[in-house]
Amino acid sequence: MSVSKGDQRETARTEAFSDGVIAFAITLLVLNLKDPLMDPALSMSNLNLYQGLLSQWPAFFAFVTSFATILIMWVNHHNMFTYIKRVDTNLMFLNGLLLFFIVLTAFTTLLIANHVGLTQTDNGRTAAAVYSGNATLLGIVWSTITYYSARTGLVPARPGGLRYLIGPLPYAIAFAISFFSAFLSLVVVLIIAVYWTLASRGFWRLVLSET
Amino acid sequence: MSVSKGDQRETARTEAFSDGVIAFAITLLVLNLKDPLMDPALSMSNLNLYQGLLSQWPAFFAFVTSFATILIMWVNHHNMFTYIKRVDTNLMFLNGLLLFFIVLTAFTTLLIANHVGLTQTDNGRTAAAVYSGNATLLGIVWSTITYYSARTGLVPARPGGLRYLIGPLPYAIAFAISFFSAFLSLVVVLIIAVYWTLASRGFWRLVLSET
Amino acid sequence: MSVSKGDQRETARTEAFSDGVIAFAITLLVLNLKDPLMDPALSMSNLNLYQGLLSQWPAFFAFVTSFATILIMWVNHHNMFTYIKRVDTNLMFLNGLLLFFIVLTAFTTLLIANHVGLTQTDNGRTAAAVYSGNATLLGIVWSTITYYSARTGLVPARPGGLRYLIGPLPYAIAFAISFFSAFLSLVVVLIIAVYWTLASRGFWRLVLSET
Amino acid sequence: MSVSKGDQRETARTEAFSDGVIAFAITLLVLNLKDPLMDPALSMSNLNLYQGLLSQWPAFFAFVTSFATILIMWVNHHNMFTYIKRVDTNLMFLNGLLLFFIVLTAFTTLLIANHVGLTQTDNGRTAAAVYSGNATLLGIVWSTITYYSARTGLVPARPGGLRYLIGPLPYAIAFAISFFSAFLSLVVVLIIAVYWTLASRGFWRLVLSET
Numbered sequence: 099m100s101v102s103k104g105d106q107r108e109t110a111r112t113e114a115f116s117d118g119v120i121a122f123a124i125t126l127l128v129l130n131l132k133d134p135l136m137d138p139a140l141s142m143s144n145l146n147l148y149q150g151l152l153s154q155w156p157a158f159f160a161f162v163t164s165f166a167t168i169l170i171m172w173v174n175h176h177n178m179f180t181y182i183k184r185v186d187t188n189l190m191f192l193n194g195l196l197l198f199f200i201v202l203t204a205f206t207t208l209l210i211a212n213h214v215g216l217t218q219t220d221n222g223r224t225a226a227a228v229y230s231g232n233a234t235l236l237g238i239v240w241s242t243i244t245y246y247s248a249r250t251g252l253v254p255a256r257p258g259g260l261r262y263l264i265g266p267l268p269y270a271i272a273f274a275i276s277f278f279s280a281f282l283s284l285v286v287v288l289i290i291a292v293y294w295t296l297a298s299r300g301f302w303r304l305v306l307s308e309t
Numbered sequence: 310m311s312v313s314k315g316d317q318r319e320t321a322r323t324e325a326f327s328d329g330v331i332a333f334a335i336t337l338l339v340l341n342l343k344d345p346l347m348d349p350a351l352s353m354s355n356l357n358l359y360q361g362l363l364s365q366w367p368a369f370f371a372f373v374t375s376f377a378t379i380l381i382m383w384v385n386h387h388n389m390f391t392y393i394k395r396v397d398t399n400l401m402f403l404n405g406l407l408l409f410f411i412v413l414t415a416f417t418t419l420l421i422a423n424h425v426g427l428t429q430t431d432n433g434r435t436a437a438a439v440y441s442g443n444a445t446l447l448g449i450v451w452s453t454i455t456y457y458s459a460r461t462g463l464v465p466a467r468p469g470g471l472r473y474l475i476g477p478l479p480y481a482i483a484f485a486i487s488f489f490s491a492f493l494s495l496v497v498v499l500i501i502a503v504y505w506t507l508a509s510r511g512f513w514r515l516v517l518s519e520t
Numbered sequence: 521m522s523v524s525k526g527d528q529r530e531t532a533r534t535e536a537f538s539d540g541v542i543a544f545a546i547t548l549l550v551l552n553l554k555d556p557l558m559d560p561a562l563s564m565s566n567l568n569l570y571q572g573l574l575s576q577w578p579a580f581f582a583f584v585t586s587f588a589t590i591l592i593m594w595v596n597h598h599n600m601f602t603y604i605k606r607v608d609t610n611l612m613f614l615n616g617l618l619l620f621f622i623v624l625t626a627f628t629t630l631l632i633a634n635h636v637g638l639t640q641t642d643n644g645r646t647a648a649a650v651y652s653g654n655a656t657l658l659g660i661v662w663s664t665i666t667y668y669s670a671r672t673g674l675v676p677a678r679p680g681g682l683r684y685l686i687g688p689l690p691y692a693i694a695f696a697i698s699f700f701s702a703f704l705s706l707v708v709v710l711i712i713a714v715y716w717t718l719a720s721r722g723f724w725r726l727v728l729s730e731t
Numbered sequence: 732m733s734v735s736k737g738d739q740r741e742t743a744r745t746e747a748f749s750d751g752v753i754a755f756a757i758t759l760l761v762l763n764l765k766d767p768l769m770d771p772a773l774s775m776s777n778l779n780l781y782q783g784l785l786s787q788w789p790a791f792f793a794f795v796t797s798f799a800t801i802l803i804m805w806v807n808h809h810n811m812f813t814y815i816k817r818v819d820t821n822l823m824f825l826n827g828l829l830l831f832f833i834v835l836t837a838f839t840t841l842l843i844a845n846h847v848g849l850t851q852t853d854n855g856r857t858a859a860a861v862y863s864g865n866a867t868l869l870g871i872v873w874s875t876i877t878y879y880s881a882r883t884g885l886v887p888a889r890p891g892g893l894r895y896l897i898g899p900l901p902y903a904i905a906f907a908i909s910f911f912s913a914f915l916s917l918v919v920v921l922i923i924a925v926y927w928t929l930a931s932r933g934f935w936r937l938v939l940s941e942t
Contacts, residue, residue, distance in 0.1 A: 111746065111809050113322065118754030121329030122544075124412070125337060126758065131416040133423050135432070147424060147432035151439070165412070169405045176322050187806075191928055194802045201757070201798070205764040212766050213780060221768070221780035228784070295402055324533065332540030333755075335623070336548060342627040344634050346643070358635060358643035362650070376623070380616045384609075387533050506613055535744065543751030546834070547759060553838040555845050557854070569846060569854035573861070587834070591827045595820075598744050717824055 109185050112193060116175060119197045124168045126204045127161055130211045157211035160229075163284060164207040166291035167233065171200055174294070178243070181253040189252065192243045199236040206232045214280045226280035230272040233287060237266030320396050323404060327386060330408045335379045337415045338372055341422045368422035371440075374495060375418040377502035378444065382411055385505070389454070392464045400463065403454045410447040417443045425491045437491035441483040444498060448477030531607050534615060538597060541619045546590045548626045549583055552633045579633035582651075585706060586629040588713035589655065593622055596716070600665070603675040611674065614665050621658040628654045636702045648702035652694040655709060659688030742818050745826060749808060752830045757801045759837045760794055763844045790844035793862075796917060797840040799924035800866065804833055807927070811876070814886040822885065825876045832869040839865045847913045859913035863905040866920060870899030 134150030145153065175196075185193070209225035241262040247253040268290045276283035345361030356364065386407075396404070420436035452473040458464040479501045487494035556572025567575065597618075607615070631647035663684040669675040690712045698705035767783030778786065808829075818826070842858035874895040880886045901923045909916035 111750065114325070114747065115750050115754055115805060115809075117322065117326050118329055118751055119758055121326055122333055122755050122758040123761075124408075125330055125333040125415075126761065128334075128337065128412050128415045129340075129762075131413075133419055136423055147420070147435040151435070162409075165409055166405075169408075172326060173401060173405075176326075190806055194799075194806075197757075197802075198795075198798055201761050202764075204758075204761045208766055209780070212769055224780040224784070325536065328533065328537050329540055332537055333544050335619075336541055336544040336626075339545075339548065339623050339626045340551075342624075344630055347634055358631070358646040362646070373620075376620055377616075380619075383537060384612055384616075387537075536747070539744065539748050540751055543748055544755050546830075547752055547755040547837075550756075550759065550834050550837045551762075553835075555841055558845055569842070569857040573857070584831075587831055588827075591830075594748060595823060595827075598748075 109179055109182060112185050112190060113175075113179050116193060116197060117172075120168060120172045120175065120200055123201050123204055124165060124172070127164050127168070127207055130204070130208045131157055131161060154211075156214045159284065159288075160207045160210035160214070163210075163288045163291065164203055166295065167287065168200060168203060170291050170294045171196075171236070174240070178247075182247055184252060186250070186252070189243065189246065192239060192246060196236065196239045196243065199232055199239060202232050203236075210280075210284065214284060216281065218279060218281075222280035223276055223278075226276035226283040227273060230269055230276050230283050230287060234266050234269040234273050237269045240265040320390055320393060323396050323401060324386075324390050327404060327408060328383070331379060331383045331386065331411055334412050334415055335376060335383070338375050338379070338418055341415070341419045342368055342372060365422075367425045370495065370499075371418045371421035371425070374421075374499045374502065375414055377506065378498065379411060379414060381502050381505045382407075382447070385451070389458075393458055395463060397461070397463070400454065400457065403450060403457060407447065407450045407454065410443055410450060413443050414447075421491075421495065425495060427492065429490060429492075433491035434487055434489075437487035437494040438484060441480055441487050441494050441498060445477050445480040445484050448480045451476040531601055531604060534607050534612060535597075535601050538615060538619060539594070542590060542594045542597065542622055545623050545626055546587060546594070549586050549590070549629055552626070552630045553579055553583060576633075578636045581706065581710075582629045582632035582636070585632075585710045585713065586625055588717065589709065590622060590625060592713050592716040593618075593658070596662070600669075604669055606674060608672070608674070611665065611668065614661060614668060618658065618661045618665065621654055621661060624654050625658075632702075632706065636706060638703065640701060640703075644702035645698055645700075648698035648705040649695060652691055652698050652705050652709060656688050656691040656695050659691045662687040742812055742815060745818050745823060746808075746812050749826060749830060750805070753801060753805045753808065753833055756834050756837055757798060757805070760797050760801075760840055763837070763841045764790055764794060787844075789847045792917065792921075793840045793843035793847070796843075796921045796924065797836055799928065800920065801833060801836060803924050803927045804829075804869070807873070811880075815880055817885060819883070819885070822876065822879065825872060825879060829869070829872045829876065832865055832872060835865050836869075843913075843917065847917060849914065851912065851914075855913035856909055856911075859909035859916040860906060863902055863909050863916050863920060867899050867902040867906050870902045873898040 132154070134145065134154050135147060182189070206225075206229040210229050213219070213221040213225040215222065244265075245262055269287070272283045272286040272290070275286060343365070345356065345365050346358060393400070417436075417440040421440050424430070424432040424436040426433065455464075455476075456473055480498070483494045483497040483501070486497060554576070556567065556576050557569060604611070628647075628651040632651050635641070635643040635647040637644065666675075666687075667684055691709070694705045694708040694712070697708060765787070767778065767787050768780060815822070839858075839862040843862050846852065846854040846858040848855065877898075878895055902920070905916045905919040905923070908919060
């Protein structure tokens, strides 16, 4: 697939479609919060609502972490497209892949909500590995989009360097940690989200080699 | 995090994303209405559909209250962004926090639908406290956004004064009432929504010190 | 609430928000289609998938009818706002009421899917009455919006006359029929949707007294 | 229904509504991924999470295939509307029919996730027939839209020829295969999606007889 100017299109509708998918994915996260007394799979019918809600703290923790992560994704997507003025078919495909892993986050968050707690279990570690693994793939797709956009001149930046590691590497570390502690892995993902919230402008300045 | 002009961005895509999240959150509320004869957790298989629907009146009451509350949130969001012409990173973060509590409303409404009725129960009071507590946090974030926008000059208004209490205070009263009567607390939230529906223009005139 | 020019706002964001809610409501209808062999409430575990799907024809019929009805709502909403160039607070409130009944359609469709079949039952008639009653309220809100817009000069048309009945009256007939036959009532709603599909331009020409 | 210039409208809001529906439909697919240990219908409570997730591979395969298929639908919809500058009522109706089958994909994907595996079963073949049959109807609506747009001059192209078969024919082949092997039928649908991903520009060039 060669890239020619004739293949490039305006970004407005791609942004609108991405906004729709991301907004929907972030809202769907709330369906992972269950009424603890009404869900037969939770087996909490002997508790009152207050106790039931407290015992569901991993679901709330996962909700907060995923909400923050997807929100950061959107802020970065928003920022990226203030640099990218035109898209070609390859970039639309990469953007579709990005949306795929963002949508998958609703499912990986459900696994966290159901299986991670203070007690270490095999299922908890599996859930955390799936969750942080998905986030790592998201980071890799981000770096690929950044690299591709710089290489093909869709954004005014030089490609190359170690900077493409700063997206996926922290998530890869959370993935590695998940094999030892599910909860710690989740905390790392939350720290990454908080960090990007505070530093998102600096990230793009670094990646895009602004002066 | 200092705020500079260079940090400010256009609001169009932030509005579009917020519209998307609010529109989905308000629509998701309908999933809290269950077919009374089909949901095993409701144990109503001995009733006919008419009786089952009538016995579900708290779910409908919660649906109406939350729909009205989120609609007011949207109308106010719409009005606020006719004043705010540019956003900075802090405002995007505060807006994300606002969306977080709006999305959570779908879950707190589910708790109301399942646990509040005419009979006072501990679980009903817990559900009402969670519901009105979430609304209070929403009000606090609103006031913070209004204060921040005025202080940093993003809107043309003087910050300060007791006016920042009129957002969260009524919800805080509903929260206090929830410890005595779940139903009464819900009625207060509905009254607040109806009041803002009739008075939303006056609210912004007051908050923004228009002459 | 008096209406002044100063109260009027641009319609762009109201249209975008309405589009979001309607698009989401129409898509949520698909959740009313269940896998017949996986849903314990349907008690069809002795059938194969082909038989199960066939026995679910009322759910598909309700899906088609509601999809067509909401699509017509959107086409009419689209057409109406090509005439309405500015909104005031009252119109935003009426539009919110319209969205409320459109969102409720997802729930009334679920009742149809679960309770209406070829055999006449009390529950089937209850479901059809709720469904067509909701559609009648939708029609009344439409007529109110049309009347209000004409009266306040938001659209260039004379208010008045019997034309305000053509929205709600057919649905009111379906509502009356629901007390005798649930299935016939649903057929009337489908006929209305097909009619508006073929005649939507003529409808607005009539309502707005175009020459 | 005759087509006159006066019947034609701007496409902007039709595109926005279609984007909304397609974005929600693609995101709703994630609800077909279930936690294998929490869903009583899956009867996997004797497995650990890792084994449960692996045994759910058909659900993931169906998720990927449907996500890719709907994404291609959106890319093509996007491309088509760069050619179509105005819509008439017939085209809005055809577009509604297109959205209907796109939304139905969430349901047909659920049937695949629940019933298709490596073992050939009658239910698996039924699910694959419903899935590929729906995709074939989607292809036929696409071809109808392309033909109608060319005939009425909404796009600058000559109608006619065998090219209208390239949309539905591959899906019809998948439909025919579904009576022999559910899995093979699904593989064909995935290959079609990958092919269009790589060749979507060429498709429109061919269909629209660009020189």
